[in-house]
Amino acid sequence: MTTLIRPARPDDVSDLASITTQSYYEVDARTYQRGWPDPSPRSESRNQGWVRRTQHTVATDPGGCWVAEADGEVIGGAISRERELMWILASFAVRPDHQGQGVGTQLLAAAMSHGRGCLRGMLAASADPAAARRYRLAGFTLHPQMFASGVVDRAAIPDVGGVREGSAGDVDLLNSIDRQTRGSAHLSDHEVLLEQHRLIVSERSNSAGYAYVDDVGSPVLVAATSRRTAQKVTWEAIASSAPGTTVAIRHVTAVNQWALDVALEARLSVHQSGYLCLRGMRPPSPYLHHGSLL
Ligand SMILES: CC(C)(COP(=O)(O)OP(=O)(O)OC[C@H]1O[C@@H](n2cnc3c(N)ncnc32)[C@H](O)[C@@H]1OP(=O)(O)O)[C@@H](O)C(=O)NCCC(=O)NCCS
Incomplete structure (x- = not known):
């Protein structure tokens, strides 16, 4: 054939x-x-x-x-x-x-x-050994990914002031945060993300960050210029989950321990699956990548 x-x-x-x-x-x-x-x-x-x-x-x-x-x-x-x-x-x-x-x-x-x-390359790999083989042989560095899931302990939710709803008017800010964290902006991919998800933004004089959040309350992409801001928008995301429903904080690489700290405080369980595969760059932080828009 x-x-x-x-x-x-x-x-x-x-x-x-x-x-x-x-x-x-x-x-x-x-x-x-x-x-x-x-x-x-x-x-x-x-x-x-x-x-x-x-x-x-x-x-x-x-x-x-x-x-x-x-x-x-x-x-x-x-x-x-x-x-x-x-x-x-x-x-x-x-x-x-x-x-x-x-x-x-x-x-x-x-x-x-x-x-x-x-100059750089990025992809989120499944746990398929055939995929891991292909990516490493193609020259990528494999960084194991963790994820945390479970029902948020409502008593643990902190008061996160200064987080607001985002909109298309924030795209320049989002692109600028992208450049500082992952090294390149999402550009028109923000249009697609905005269509599909709730956007929350934290903007202060010394740091800024954002999260796209799915309909359950799981963050699907988090980027920030400080760990504290990344934690704030992540908390805001998972706190929006309905009581009793399961949320997940996915795509946590080892340099993003701040996300594990949120997960553990919320009493979620930590697991491991797949890899962030990179070329010409270090794992972004504070950053939780999107599965396909990265
Ligand atoms: C990953 C995928 C796209 C690769 O396509 P493919 O046509 O199977 O790829 P190839 O045949 O060119 O290469 C697969 C390699 O993995 C190897 N392989 C297959 N099963 C394996 C296993 N269990 N452990 C280790 N290696 C394995 C094959 O021997 C081959 O290597 P080689 O050519 O050096 O001998 C395909 O396997 C797939 O669709 N997997 C499921 C979906 C997926 O996980 N996609 C990746 C998402 S990030």
């Missing part, structure tokens, strides 16, 4: 949504730990968010988005973007029945050629 690697088109995104849902679910089913809730495939509402983010990237970075086709069917893809000299891999998956045959290697090479002029 011949495999064709070609640029992704907007009408490939729904096939890619099915492939990533299935492949990521199979990784979760293979790698989750006893004691964690059983994994489930991506829900319809999360899938819609994935489709919107992917369509945005196919539009902004057509040269960074590739699919593999066999017998006229899409069997895998790699979606990547470039933002201010940073190459970011958003999604990478091959249909389970085609894995381990070299298709992923070709897709990753095609996507990485889009970032050849970039």
